Amino acid sequence: MLCLAPGLTAGQGTKSVPVQSCLQKAVVQTLIAGHAKFEAEYVHFQERCSTILSHTWGSDLEEITLRDVEQGNIDKSGAGSAKLWGCCEQARMDGSKYVWVDTCCINKSDLVELSEAINSMLRWYKKASVCYAYLSDVPSNQNPRDDSSHFRASRWFERGWTLQELLAPERLVFYSSDWRPLGTKTQLSAVIESITGIPRLFLKGINDLRSASVAQRMAWAAQRDTKRKEDLAYCLLGIFGITMPMLYGEGGSQAFVRLQKEIMRDTKDHSMLAWGLGGRGSSANGMTRSTATGFLAAAPSDFTNSRSIVPRDQSARYLDALEISGGSLSVSLSLTEASDATIGLLNCGPEDDTRYAVGIPLTKVVLGESDTYIRPVGYPSVLRPVTTSDGLRKRIHVENGTRLSSQGSEQLRWIYEDDNFAEIHLELVEVVPHSSWDKERAVLLSALQPNGSSAHPIIIRLQHAENHSQDFILVLGVEQRGAYIEACPSLAICSRDASLEGLAEKLPHVTRKASSMKAASNGFLNLQVMTEPMPGRSMFNIRPEAMLYPPDVTIDITNELQKPHRTLEIEEILHREERWAELEQIDYDEETYELKRICGQRPLLWASENGHIEMVRLLLDHGINVATANNGNRTPLVAALEKGHGVVAHLLLATILQVYLNPMGEHKMRFEGKDMHTALSYATDARYDIVVQLLLENSQRQSLKGSVELNEDQMIEYANKRVESNPVLKRFFKNQSNYVQDMLKRLSAFDGTPLAALKEQIVTISAHQQVIYCDSQLWSRLCHAYDQFHSSSMRHEGRWQVQRELIKRIAMITAYILPKEEGVALRFINQDVDSSANLPLNRISQIIDPMSSSFTDGRRIGTSLRSKILEPLVYSKLQNLKRPLLITVMTDGEPNGEENDEFVNAIVECGYKLEAAGMPRESVKFIIGRIGPVKRAARFLEGLRNDYRISRVANVTKDRLDEKFKSMRDTDPDELDPWLVETLFSPLKDREEI
Numbered sequence: 001m002l003c004l005a006p007g008l009t010a011g012q013g014t015k016s017v018p019v020q021s022c023l024q025k026a027v028v029q030t031l032i033a034g035h036a037k038f039e040a041e042y043v044h045f046q047e048r049c050s051t052i053l054s055h056t057w058g059s060d061l062e063e064i065t066l067r068d069v070e071q072g073n074i075d076k077s078g079a080g081s082a083k084l085w086g087c088c089e090q091a092r093m094d095g096s097k098y099v100w101v102d103t104c105c106i107n108k109s110d111l112v113e114l115s116e117a118i119n120s121m122l123r124w125y126k127k128a129s130v131c132y133a134y135l136s137d138v139p140s141n142q143n144p145r146d147d148s149s150h151f152r153a154s155r156w157f158e159r160g161w162t163l164q165e166l167l168a169p170e171r172l173v174f175y176s177s178d179w180r181p182l183g184t185k186t187q188l189s190a191v192i193e194s195i196t197g198i199p200r201l202f203l204k205g206i207n208d209l210r211s212a213s214v215a216q217r218m219a220w221a222a223q224r225d226t227k228r229k230e231d232l233a234y235c236l237l238g239i240f241g242i243t244m245p246m247l248y249g250e251g252g253s254q255a256f257v258r259l260q261k262e263i264m265r266d267t268k269d270h271s272m273l274a275w276g277l278g279g280r281g282s283s284a285n286g287m288t289r290s291t292a293t294g295f296l297a298a299a300p301s302d303f304t305n306s307r308s309i310v311p312r313d314q315s316a317r318y319l320d321a322l323e324i325s326g327g328s329l330s331v332s333l334s335l336t337e338a339s340d341a342t343i344g345l346l347n348c349g350p351e352d353d354t355r356y357a358v359g360i361p362l363t364k365v366v367l368g369e370s371d372t373y374i375r376p377v378g379y380p381s382v383l384r385p386v387t388t389s390d391g392l393r394k395r396i397h398v399e400n401g402t403r404l405s406s407q408g409s410e411q412l413r414w415i416y417e418d419d420n421f422a423e424i425h426l427e428l429v430e431v432v433p434h435s436s437w438d439k440e441r442a443v444l445l446s447a448l449q450p451n452g453s454s455a456h457p458i459i460i461r462l463q464h465a466e467n468h469s470q471d472f473i474l475v476l477g478v479e480q481r482g483a484y485i486e487a488c489p490s491l492a493i494c495s496r497d498a499s500l501e502g503l504a505e506k507l508p509h510v511t512r513k514a515s516s517m518k519a520a521s522n523g524f525l526n527l528q529v530m531t532e533p534m535p536g537r538s539m540f541n542i543r544p545e546a547m548l549y550p551p552d553v554t555i556d557i558t559n560e561l562q563k564p565h566r567t568l569e570i571e572e573i574l575h576r577e578e579r580w581a582e583l584e585q586i587d588y589d590e591e592t593y594e595l596k597r598i599c600g601q602r603p604l605l606w607a608s609e610n611g612h613i614e615m616v617r618l619l620l621d622h623g624i625n626v627a628t629a630n631n632g633n634r635t636p637l638v639a640a641l642e643k644g645h646g647v648v649a650h651l652l653l654a655t656i657l658q659v660y661l662n663p664m665g666e667h668k669m670r671f672e673g674k675d676m677h678t679a680l681s682y683a684t685d686a687r688y689d690i691v692v693q694l695l696l697e698n699s700q701r702q703s704l705k706g707s708v709e710l711n712e713d714q715m716i717e718y719a720n721k722r723v724e725s726n727p728v729l730k731r732f733f734k735n736q737s738n739y740v741q742d743m744l745k746r747l748s749a750f751d752g753t754p755l756a757a758l759k760e761q762i763v764t765i766s767a768h769q770q771v772i773y774c775d776s777q778l779w780s781r782l783c784h785a786y787d788q789f790h791s792s793s794m795r796h797e798g799r800w801q802v803q804r805e806l807i808k809r810i811a812m813i814t815a816y817i818l819p820k821e822e823g824v825a826l827r828f829i830n831q832d833v834d835s836s837a838n839l840p841l842n843r844i845s846q847i848i849d850p851m852s853s854s855f856t857d858g859r860r861i862g863t864s865l866r867s868k869i870l871e872p873l874v875y876s877k878l879q880n881l882k883r884p885l886l887i888t889v890m891t892d893g894e895p896n897g898e899e900n901d902e903f904v905n906a907i908v909e910c911g912y913k914l915e916a917a918g919m920p921r922e923s924v925k926f927i928i929g930r931i932g933p934v935k936r937a938a939r940f941l942e943g944l945r946n947d948y949r950i951s952r953v954a955n956v957t958k959d960r961l962d963e964k965f966k967s968m969r970d971t972d973p974d975e976l977d978p979w980l981v982e983t984l985f986s987p988l989k990d991r992e993e994i
Contacts, residue, residue: 050098051091052128054165054172055083056136056155057227063103079136086179087132096129115246122164122238131169140176144183145191148876151182157195160226160235166192167202167209168238194916196220197307209239213310213348214263215271218303230255232300242266253298260296264322270346271309272322274358275302277381294400295329295375304905309358310351328372329398336384342373343384344396350383359384362398372397414444414458414476415534416542421462424525424546426472430461432500444476459500470522471496473557474529487531487540491520492555521550570603570615608636608652611645616652728884728922729767743767746817754974761985762817768886768925768988769837770814770824771869772807775859775891775931776831776851799932802962803890804848805969809980810888811844827868829861829891837873861895862902870910874924878917885924888984890961892932894940907950925987926954929961955987
């Protein structure tokens with residue numbers, strides 16, 4: 001062990017450098033000769049007699065290396081020299097005999113010495129008399145316990161190597177950037193626990209590190225990172241008491257696999273299989289973003305949600321070893337059946353709830369009585385209730401698989417021969433996405449999703465030599481069939497003028513009719529396309545053939561492409577339910593292809609009368625006006641009640657009151673006379689008590705409004721009641737009545753405007769700190785090239801201009817009733833701007849007007865959310881957060897340059913930290929919307945919309961915000977601001993209202 005020491009002592013063992021005398025000599029030499037020098041020789045390492053340094057590495061050029069020490073080059077520019085001098089000076093003042101610093105006390109060119117050091121590091125930190133944790137990004141003039149302190153956000157808590165350096169030393173002292181003490185690990189244990197999630201008993205050393213489960217220890221490292229990917233595994237060797245050789249270049253995933261296999265040799269703890277955990281009630285087919293396949297995790301981040309998982313019954317019958325042989329795992333599990341997978345119950349579960357155990361998804365490799373399984377890609381672990389039948393355990397074998405990652409995922413390859421197309425006078429002229437087409441090698445490429453489907457279907461346009469003929473459209477996709485991949489092509493025809501980009505956006509609906517159609521005719525060529533599997537798991541050959549006769553059915557999707565999304569979604573519902581008669585009786589607008597009638601009735605009335613909840617929800621989500629969706633004098637509400645559809649009636653009435661009634665009792669529609677009497681009569685007869693109650697309350701409010709205007713005191717009383725009934729608003733504004741009153745006084749500015757009926761929503765929105773989180777990269781570099789190919793750069797710039805207007809509009813509405821000193825926060829995923837949390841409208845204009853959209857390689861939407869918004873605006877203020885936050889997220893694409901799940905993980909982490917600080921998880925809410933036509937963004941947002949982990953705090957719009965904003969601005973400006981307020985208000989609705 002190479003140390004800095006106050007004297008030169010010959011011998012064998014560790015290498016030393018004088019600290020006290022040599023450091024003083026070095027200072028003298030610096031004054032006389034302009035340089036300093038350390039001399040080194042070996043000494044024996046003596047237990048508990050040294051000081052050891054923990055720090056984060058800066059640039060390699062700045063750090064002091066062993067060679068620098070040997071050559072006396074210890075006055076290099078940068079932080080490294082100051083760090084070394086400060087450490088040695090502090091050690092000298094403390095009377096320490098040795099100092100060990102990893103940058104200059106390991107010969108990194110000697111792989112044997114490097115491997116020994118890494119394998120021994122936790123032991124060295126544990127035996128040191130004291131460990132100095134030097135935080136170069138923390139000033140000395142702050143209290144580490146303050147919510148806004150730099151201590152809480154220090155990079156030191158994010159690095160992989162510092163985890164063992166935090167846990168191992170008995171005495172650890174934190175120092176600021178100017179080497180002033182901040183406190184010891186014990187003194188700051190509560191703060192450190194809130195930062196790291198590591199319980200204080202482990203931080204203080206009261207609980208032995210080995211008593212923590214494998215899953216818990218992995219979870220402590222889940223949010224940490226290292227410069228070299230392999231180090232994310234190597235830095236955990238000491239944490240698990242493992243030694244293994246260092247193989248830099250093997251890759252992070254392979255290093256982590258080796259680590260897990262070594263752990264398995266020494267443990268019977270099932271929690272090491274409890275990675276990729278979803279939650280209670282999550283289904284076996286719920287998606288997770290783990291990049292692992294097989295029974296081993298891909299990285300510590302796979303254990304993010306396993307922080308509380310501990311072993312269960314430790315009796316002998318449950319302590320079967322986890323044995324790896326021939327690449328497969330042998331383990332005893334209780335097996336239960338889920339809808340599409342077998343669940344193997346592990347002997348572990350939540351520490352605070354023994355009713356549940358962790359279940360891992362399994363699929364048999366071969367159908368039948370085989371005991372050999374695989375863990376299917378992308379299926380999460382789940383928490384399942386423990387039952388008496390779970391005691392019947394079975395020894396099974398789980399095969400390991402290849403590793404996939406977002407950077408190097410398994411490729412799905414479609415091979416074709418140009419000659420085969422040319423023989424039948426066809427030419428492959430266009431592919432979407434264009435990036436999938438390797439034209440030179442005649443191959444189409446896409447990545448396999450964790451669930452075995454393709455990351456994106458590939459759409460091919462095949463053009464016939466006959467100039468006036470329609471084109472063939474071939475859609476290529478795959479499905480998982482057990483352990484195998486099966487090709488699922490679909491063939492149709494369309495006009496030569498049809499846009500493939502438009503087809504890509506509407507693909508799920510448009511290709512429904514062509515699903516599994518492998519033949520089509522355009523009148524000149526009868527075409528059949530075969531897809532034949534080739535050697536290898538995921539490679540297919542595309543073989544076109546001309547047929548003598550046309551197929552019985554050819555699907556022409558030209559008209560389908562002209563239909564709006566709402567029409568296609570309704571058709572999809574009817575088709576799925578095999579409502580063939582209704583599909584035949586649909587009337588469309590001749591120009592817009594908007595659906596006008598189903599069986600002669602307006603869609604909402606038909607859906608309400610037939611009790612079709614899914615279609616009613618769809619139409620309401622698309623903004624169907626309930627007030628005008630009548631057929632004569634018969635409203636959808638009355639139709640639903642008349643036919644006995646109470647759930648639909650409740651949904652309609654709740655929507656009516658939510659959209660058309662404001663706290664002052666003002667209505668845009670009324671239930672009067674016959675309508676009110678009829679609805680109330682049907683609801684009473686059917687005993688729909690909740691509908692009766694809503695109708696009566698509606699009637700009373702209308703009567704009240706007809707006779708009394710609410711004065712300011714009544715408005716304040718109503719607002720206070722609203723605050724009292726909302727846990728989030730109550731948490732922040734219970735004792736701030738003046739703040740609420742000031743906002744209410746300014747509401748009069750909206751009288752006589754389209755926003756007059758939305759005052760309650762405006763107050764609720766403005767009570768939240770507004771954060772507008774935008775995507776300045778409105779088109780990734782790859783998509784930009786595709787954009788240019790289609791000559792759509794003008795549309796691109798137009799979207800950027802619309803987003804600028806949208807940002808200003810949100811800021812204007814939400815900040816209008818706030819005190820003058822308060823405003824909104826503006827952040828960009830890809831650019832840094834003014835970091836103030838209270839920007840006035842004029843400052844926002846100064847920021848965004850000169851900006852243009854950027855084309856960068858990364859869209860780190862989750863990473864930037866954490867670093868630019870959550871850490872400075874939430875985590876640093878957890879103890880004195882003054883207002884809840886509403887974060888409006890606008891993006892034009894999917895994450896790039898980070899893990900796909902990073903955005904969701906950041907939102908989930910925020911909820912955990914809020915609850916740990918004693919605040920409702922809903923104190924930070926999100927409205928997430930899409931800008932631009934990129935289908936990747938649509939798929940990303942669809943995944944967010946269906947992700948149960950964030951459903952409590954996030955609402956994902958179905959509208960394209962730029963398209964909707966521009967349309968309303970140009971055609972219906974009076975409805976623009978109300979639409980915007982309703983959109984912003986959507987995640988803030990009381991859960992019982994939704």
